[in-house]
Amino acid sequence: MRLVATDLDGTLLGPGGEVSSRSVAALRAARDAGWYVVLATGRPPFMVDLLMPQLGDVATHGIMANGSVVATLPDQAVLRSVRFDVDVATGVVERLRHVDPAYRFALATDSGFAHEHGFAERMPAPTPTPPSDDVLVAAAGATEAIKLMVFHDTLGAHELLGLLPTILGHDVSVTHMGADCVEVGVAGIDKATGLRFLCELLGVDASEVVAFGDEYNDHEMLVWAGHGVAMANAPEETRRLADEITLTNLDDGVAVALERMLRA
Secondary structure (H helix, E strand, C coil), X not given: XXXXXXXXXXXXXXXXXXXXXXHHHHHHHHHHCCCEEEEECCCCHHHHHCCHHHHCCCCCEEEEHHHCEEEECCCCCEEEECCEEHHHHHHHHHHHHHHCCCEEEEEEECXXXXXXXXXXXXXXXXXXXXXXXXXXXXXXXXCEEEEEEEEECCCCHHHHHHHHHHHHCCCEEEEECXXXXXXXXECCCCHHXXXXXXXXXXXXXXXXXXXXXXCHHHHHHHHHCCEEEEECCCCHXXXXXXXXXXXXXXXXXXXXXXXXHXXX
Protein backbone atom coordinates (compact mmCIF):
# COMPACT_ATOMS: atom_id res chain seq x y z
CA MET A 1 0.00 0.00 0.00
CA ARG A 2 1.04 3.59 -0.60
CA LEU A 3 -1.93 5.57 0.67
CA VAL A 4 -4.39 5.29 3.55
CA ALA A 5 -7.61 7.28 3.39
CA THR A 6 -9.68 7.38 6.55
CA ASP A 7 -13.02 8.88 7.40
CA LEU A 8 -13.14 10.82 10.66
CA ASP A 9 -16.39 10.76 12.65
CA GLY A 10 -17.36 7.21 13.59
CA THR A 11 -14.14 5.87 12.08
CA LEU A 12 -10.88 7.46 13.23
CA LEU A 13 -12.37 9.62 15.97
CA GLY A 14 -13.88 8.70 19.31
CA PRO A 15 -17.34 9.83 20.41
CA GLY A 16 -16.00 13.14 21.69
CA GLY A 17 -14.20 13.93 18.45
CA GLU A 18 -10.80 12.95 19.85
CA VAL A 19 -8.01 10.99 18.15
CA SER A 20 -6.50 8.32 20.40
CA SER A 21 -2.75 8.16 20.92
CA ARG A 22 -2.79 4.67 19.39
CA SER A 23 -4.45 5.97 16.22
CA VAL A 24 -1.98 8.84 15.91
CA ALA A 25 0.91 6.39 16.35
CA ALA A 26 -0.48 4.06 13.67
CA LEU A 27 -0.90 6.91 11.20
CA ARG A 28 2.60 8.11 12.05
CA ALA A 29 3.96 4.64 11.35
CA ALA A 30 2.20 4.62 7.98
CA ARG A 31 3.68 8.02 7.18
CA ASP A 32 7.14 6.85 8.24
CA ALA A 33 6.72 3.85 5.94
CA GLY A 34 6.27 6.25 3.02
CA TRP A 35 2.47 6.18 2.79
CA TYR A 36 0.33 9.21 2.13
CA VAL A 37 -2.14 9.77 4.97
CA VAL A 38 -5.44 11.24 3.80
CA LEU A 39 -8.38 12.41 5.91
CA ALA A 40 -11.54 11.79 3.88
CA THR A 41 -14.50 13.41 5.57
CA GLY A 42 -17.81 15.14 5.22
CA ARG A 43 -16.46 17.88 7.46
CA PRO A 44 -15.72 21.25 5.86
CA PRO A 45 -12.11 22.48 6.06
CA PHE A 46 -12.55 24.59 9.21
CA MET A 47 -13.72 21.51 11.15
CA VAL A 48 -10.69 19.55 9.93
CA ASP A 49 -8.43 22.37 11.12
CA LEU A 50 -9.69 21.75 14.64
CA LEU A 51 -8.03 18.31 14.60
CA MET A 52 -4.57 19.50 13.55
CA PRO A 53 -3.32 20.07 17.13
CA GLN A 54 -4.02 16.38 17.84
CA LEU A 55 -2.61 15.06 14.57
CA GLY A 56 0.35 17.37 14.07
CA ASP A 57 1.96 16.74 10.70
CA VAL A 58 0.76 13.12 10.40
CA ALA A 59 -1.87 13.81 7.71
CA THR A 60 -0.59 14.75 4.26
CA HIS A 61 -3.88 15.55 2.52
CA GLY A 62 -7.55 16.14 3.15
CA ILE A 63 -10.58 15.22 1.06
CA MET A 64 -13.20 17.39 2.71
CA ALA A 65 -16.85 18.34 2.33
CA ASN A 66 -17.50 14.86 0.88
CA GLY A 67 -15.04 15.33 -1.98
CA SER A 68 -15.79 18.96 -2.86
CA VAL A 69 -12.46 20.19 -1.45
CA VAL A 70 -9.08 18.46 -1.85
CA ALA A 71 -6.12 20.08 -0.13
CA THR A 72 -2.72 19.44 1.36
CA LEU A 73 -2.50 19.24 5.15
CA PRO A 74 -1.89 20.76 7.56
CA ASP A 75 -1.57 23.98 5.53
CA GLN A 76 -4.92 23.58 3.69
CA ALA A 77 -3.43 24.51 0.31
CA VAL A 78 -6.36 23.79 -2.02
CA LEU A 79 -5.70 21.42 -4.91
CA ARG A 80 -9.31 21.25 -6.10
CA SER A 81 -12.53 22.96 -5.03
CA VAL A 82 -15.85 22.06 -6.63
CA ARG A 83 -18.39 24.84 -6.17
CA PHE A 84 -21.81 25.51 -7.62
CA ASP A 85 -23.95 28.56 -8.32
CA VAL A 86 -25.53 29.92 -5.16
CA ASP A 87 -28.85 30.08 -7.03
CA VAL A 88 -28.88 26.26 -7.04
CA ALA A 89 -28.53 26.22 -3.25
CA THR A 90 -31.19 28.91 -2.95
CA GLY A 91 -33.54 26.86 -5.11
CA VAL A 92 -33.05 23.77 -2.93
CA VAL A 93 -33.70 25.72 0.27
CA GLU A 94 -36.83 27.36 -1.11
CA ARG A 95 -38.20 24.10 -2.50
CA LEU A 96 -37.72 22.20 0.75
CA ARG A 97 -39.19 25.02 2.83
CA HIS A 98 -42.26 24.96 0.60
CA VAL A 99 -42.62 21.20 1.13
CA ASP A 100 -42.04 21.29 4.89
CA PRO A 101 -41.08 24.29 7.06
CA ALA A 102 -39.41 21.92 9.54
CA TYR A 103 -36.35 21.66 7.26
CA ARG A 104 -33.32 23.57 8.50
CA PHE A 105 -30.09 24.48 6.71
CA ALA A 106 -26.43 25.38 6.93
CA LEU A 107 -24.70 26.98 3.96
CA ALA A 108 -21.03 27.61 3.16
CA THR A 109 -20.45 30.14 0.38
CA ASP A 110 -17.75 32.40 -0.96
CA SER A 111 -18.99 35.02 1.51
CA GLY A 112 -18.80 32.85 4.64
CA PHE A 113 -20.64 30.21 6.64
CA ALA A 114 -24.17 30.44 8.05
CA HIS A 115 -26.25 27.91 9.95
CA GLU A 116 -29.73 27.86 11.36
CA HIS A 117 -30.79 26.95 14.88
CA GLY A 118 -30.20 23.30 15.73
CA PHE A 119 -27.19 22.77 13.44
CA ALA A 120 -24.43 23.30 16.00
CA GLU A 121 -25.95 20.71 18.33
CA ARG A 122 -25.67 18.08 15.59
CA MET A 123 -22.03 18.74 14.79
CA PRO A 124 -19.07 16.86 16.29
CA ALA A 125 -17.04 20.07 16.48
CA PRO A 126 -17.74 23.74 17.27
CA THR A 127 -19.09 25.99 14.55
CA PRO A 128 -17.34 29.35 14.00
CA THR A 129 -20.43 31.58 13.89
CA PRO A 130 -23.65 32.01 15.91
CA PRO A 131 -26.87 30.65 14.39
CA SER A 132 -28.94 32.62 11.91
CA ASP A 133 -32.71 32.69 11.49
CA ASP A 134 -32.32 32.32 7.70
CA VAL A 135 -29.19 31.13 5.87
CA LEU A 136 -30.32 32.82 2.66
CA VAL A 137 -30.41 36.21 4.36
CA ALA A 138 -27.05 35.55 5.99
CA ALA A 139 -25.53 34.53 2.65
CA ALA A 140 -26.89 37.53 0.72
CA GLY A 141 -24.29 38.73 -1.78
CA ALA A 142 -22.69 35.31 -2.25
CA THR A 143 -22.19 34.03 -5.80
CA GLU A 144 -20.87 30.50 -5.22
CA ALA A 145 -21.96 27.75 -2.83
CA ILE A 146 -19.40 25.35 -1.41
CA LYS A 147 -21.59 23.17 0.79
CA LEU A 148 -25.31 23.06 1.60
CA MET A 149 -26.36 20.97 4.60
CA VAL A 150 -29.94 19.97 5.38
CA PHE A 151 -31.45 18.70 8.61
CA HIS A 152 -34.96 18.31 9.96
CA ASP A 153 -36.71 18.77 13.26
CA THR A 154 -37.96 15.16 13.40
CA LEU A 155 -36.31 13.22 10.55
CA GLY A 156 -32.83 11.72 10.88
CA ALA A 157 -30.07 11.73 8.29
CA HIS A 158 -30.80 8.21 7.01
CA GLU A 159 -34.45 9.12 6.48
CA LEU A 160 -33.45 12.27 4.59
CA LEU A 161 -31.13 10.24 2.36
CA GLY A 162 -34.14 8.32 1.09
CA LEU A 163 -36.58 11.21 1.00
CA LEU A 164 -34.72 14.18 -0.49
CA PRO A 165 -33.82 12.64 -3.88
CA THR A 166 -37.55 12.09 -4.48
CA ILE A 167 -38.12 15.83 -3.92
CA LEU A 168 -34.99 17.30 -5.51
CA GLY A 169 -34.46 14.93 -8.45
CA HIS A 170 -31.09 13.95 -9.90
CA ASP A 171 -29.62 17.35 -10.76
CA VAL A 172 -28.03 17.46 -7.31
CA SER A 173 -26.56 14.77 -5.09
CA VAL A 174 -27.67 13.99 -1.54
CA THR A 175 -25.03 12.42 0.70
CA HIS A 176 -24.59 11.68 4.38
CA MET A 177 -22.40 14.26 6.07
CA GLY A 178 -21.25 11.98 8.87
CA ALA A 179 -23.38 13.74 11.49
CA ASP A 180 -27.17 13.87 11.80
CA CYS A 181 -27.70 15.87 8.62
CA VAL A 182 -27.18 15.45 4.89
CA GLU A 183 -25.29 17.42 2.28
CA VAL A 184 -26.74 18.58 -1.03
CA GLY A 185 -24.21 19.38 -3.73
CA VAL A 186 -22.98 18.83 -7.24
CA ALA A 187 -24.13 15.54 -8.71
CA GLY A 188 -21.29 13.06 -9.15
CA ILE A 189 -19.04 14.50 -6.44
CA ASP A 190 -18.19 12.24 -3.51
CA LYS A 191 -15.21 11.03 -1.51
CA ALA A 192 -14.24 8.58 -4.25
CA THR A 193 -14.03 11.27 -6.94
CA GLY A 194 -11.89 13.37 -4.63
CA LEU A 195 -9.68 10.40 -3.82
CA ARG A 196 -9.37 9.48 -7.49
CA PHE A 197 -8.31 13.04 -8.32
CA LEU A 198 -5.71 13.06 -5.56
CA CYS A 199 -4.32 9.64 -6.49
CA GLU A 200 -3.91 10.67 -10.12
CA LEU A 201 -2.05 13.77 -8.93
CA LEU A 202 0.23 11.68 -6.69
CA GLY A 203 0.72 8.80 -9.12
CA VAL A 204 -0.94 6.27 -6.81
CA ASP A 205 -3.02 3.43 -8.25
CA ALA A 206 -6.34 2.43 -6.69
CA SER A 207 -4.84 -0.98 -5.89
CA GLU A 208 -2.33 0.80 -3.62
CA VAL A 209 -5.05 2.47 -1.51
CA VAL A 210 -6.63 1.28 1.72
CA ALA A 211 -9.74 3.19 2.81
CA PHE A 212 -11.62 3.17 6.12
CA GLY A 213 -15.23 4.25 6.65
CA ASP A 214 -18.39 3.74 8.63
CA GLU A 215 -21.25 5.48 6.79
CA TYR A 216 -23.19 5.81 3.56
CA ASN A 217 -21.01 8.68 2.34
CA ASP A 218 -18.03 6.27 2.47
CA HIS A 219 -19.55 3.68 0.12
CA GLU A 220 -18.04 4.90 -3.14
CA MET A 221 -14.61 5.30 -1.55
CA LEU A 222 -14.67 1.83 0.02
CA VAL A 223 -15.55 0.29 -3.34
CA TRP A 224 -13.02 2.32 -5.34
CA ALA A 225 -10.05 1.65 -3.06
CA GLY A 226 -7.98 -1.45 -3.58
CA HIS A 227 -8.83 -2.49 -0.03
CA GLY A 228 -11.93 -1.12 1.66
CA VAL A 229 -12.27 -1.52 5.44
CA ALA A 230 -15.56 -0.91 7.25
CA MET A 231 -15.83 -0.29 10.95
CA ALA A 232 -17.72 -2.81 13.08
CA ASN A 233 -20.03 0.06 14.09
CA ALA A 234 -20.97 0.73 10.44
CA PRO A 235 -24.46 -0.06 9.10
CA GLU A 236 -24.89 -3.49 7.55
CA GLU A 237 -25.08 -1.97 4.06
CA THR A 238 -21.65 -0.42 4.55
CA ARG A 239 -20.09 -3.57 6.00
CA ARG A 240 -21.34 -5.62 3.03
CA LEU A 241 -19.40 -3.41 0.60
CA ALA A 242 -16.07 -3.72 2.40
CA ASP A 243 -13.22 -6.17 1.85
CA GLU A 244 -12.62 -6.31 5.58
CA ILE A 245 -14.35 -5.36 8.82
CA THR A 246 -12.21 -4.03 11.63
CA LEU A 247 -13.07 -3.20 15.23
CA THR A 248 -15.23 -0.21 16.16
CA ASN A 249 -13.94 3.33 16.40
CA LEU A 250 -14.18 2.97 20.19
CA ASP A 251 -11.71 0.07 19.95
CA ASP A 252 -9.22 1.87 17.68
CA GLY A 253 -10.28 -0.21 14.67
CA VAL A 254 -8.29 1.90 12.20
CA ALA A 255 -5.11 1.56 14.26
CA VAL A 256 -5.59 -2.19 14.73
CA ALA A 257 -5.91 -2.79 10.98
CA LEU A 258 -3.04 -0.46 10.06
CA GLU A 259 -0.70 -2.06 12.59
CA ARG A 260 -1.36 -5.47 11.04
CA MET A 261 -0.86 -4.18 7.49
CA LEU A 262 2.39 -2.46 8.37
CA ARG A 263 3.74 -5.65 9.96
CA ALA A 264 2.96 -7.71 6.86
